[in-house]
Amino acid sequence: GESVGLHLPTLSVQEGDNSIINCAYSNSASDYFIWYKQESGKGPQFIIDIRSNMDKRQGQRVTVLLNKTVKHLSLQIAATQPGDSAVYFCAENPKGGGTYKYIFGTGTRLKVLA
Amino acid sequence: EADIYQTPRYLVIGTGKKITLECSQTMGHDKMYWYQQDPGMELHLIHYSYGVNSTEKGDLSSESTVSRIRTEHFPLTLESARPSHTSQYLCASSGFKGQGAEAFFGQGTRLTVV
Numbered sequence: 045g046e047s048v049g050l051h052l053p054t055l056s057v058q059e060g061d062n063s064i065i066n067c068a069y070s071n072s073a074s075d076y077f078i079w080y081k082q083e084s085g086k087g088p089q090f091i092i093d094i095r096s097n098m099d100k101r102q103g104q105r106v107t108v109l110l111n112k113t114v115k116h117l118s119l120q121i122a123a124t125q126p127g128d129s130a131v132y133f134c135a136e137n138p139k140g141g142g143t144y145k146y147i148f149g150t151g152t153r154l155k156v157l158a
Numbered sequence: 159e160a161d162i163y164q165t166p167r168y169l170v171i172g173t174g175k176k177i178t179l180e181c182s183q184t185m186g187h188d189k190m191y192w193y194q195q196d197p198g199m200e201l202h203l204i205h206y207s208y209g210v211n212s213t214e215k216g217d218l219s220s221e222s223t224v225s226r227i228r229t230e231h232f233p234l235t236l237e238s239a240r241p242s243h244t245s246q247y248l249c250a251s252s253g254f255k256g257q258g259a260e261a262f263f264g265q266g267t268r269l270t271v272v
Contacts, residue, residue, distance in 0.1 A: 052198055078260050087164075087248050087263030088201070133201065135261075144189050144208065144252065145216075146261050148201045 052131060054153040063121040067134035067149045072115060074136040078146070079108060079119045082131045091119070091132075121154075129156045161185050164249050164264035171239055171271055179234045179267045181249030189252040190232040191261060194218060194245050201248065207232055239271045 057063045069077065075096040080088035094101045094108045094117075101108050107120040117134050134149040162183040171177055183190070192205040193216075203216030207226040221243070222236050232251075236243055246268045250261040 052200075080263075085266075085268075087250075087266050089263070090260045093260055131198075145203060145206060146191070146250075146252075147203075148193075150200055153198075 052151045052153045054155060056155045056157055057124050058157050059124060059126060061124055063119075063124045063128070063154060065119045065121075065132050065152045065154065067117040067119075067152075069115050069117055069134065069136045069149065070147065071136060071138040072112075074138045074147075076137040077108070077110060077117055078135045078137075079106075079117075080133045080135060080148075081128075082133065082151075084130075088133060124154075124156050126156050126158065129154055162249065162251050162262050162264045164247075164267050166267060167265060168268050169270070171269070173238075173240055173271055175239050177236050177239055177269070179247055179249075179269070181232045181234070181264060182230050183232075183251040183262070184230060185251060185253065185262065186229065187251035187253045187262075188229065189261075190226065191250040191252070192216070192222075192224060192232070192234050193248040193250065194220065195248055195266075196245050205234065239269075241271045244269060244271050 078093045079091040081091050082088040092103045092108050099110050105122045109118045131151050131153045133151045135146045165180045188209045190207045193201040194204050195201045202218035204220040205224040207213045213224050222234050246266050248266045249264045252261040
């Protein structure tokens, strides 16, 4: 079928290095953000989330940073492993208006080099 | 593991056929969503539901229709499949209650219309 939209940018990282994936979100009213990982042939899986009253949140090997001033979100993966190879999407949830939609960013393909 | 299931995983069907993609979740979530995703591309919201008997069209226009007769079930129907409908369809659900909660995704249905 005809494809509409953007092809995903790719980030190549050496195994063992840290990865930083960036995302610009669109709505200044968004108050909840999520990072998803999507492996080939699978649905997106939750990695980590952050609310707008925080600027940093850490998980296991992952850290999310939120900069509301410039509407920027980043995902840092420490000691990147081959199993981290996937497409990573950020999602925002705009507050107010009774909407519960998740708006997904473009996505970044992470390739881990051995 | 998220308790959200999509069937079939893969479907190859001829032009003009009517098809229904099934999505069920056992988490009691009131919010459910359908996304369309071409390979290596973004996720686009095509339908969503806030509860039983509630359905709304998403941000990407789609010829498909949905129904929400039961909380756990959110099927998507194409009355007459065309090659342009070839894509991956992802179903998701959320227990979002205003404070923010992640959406859980199914494994997706990869549809090919020949």
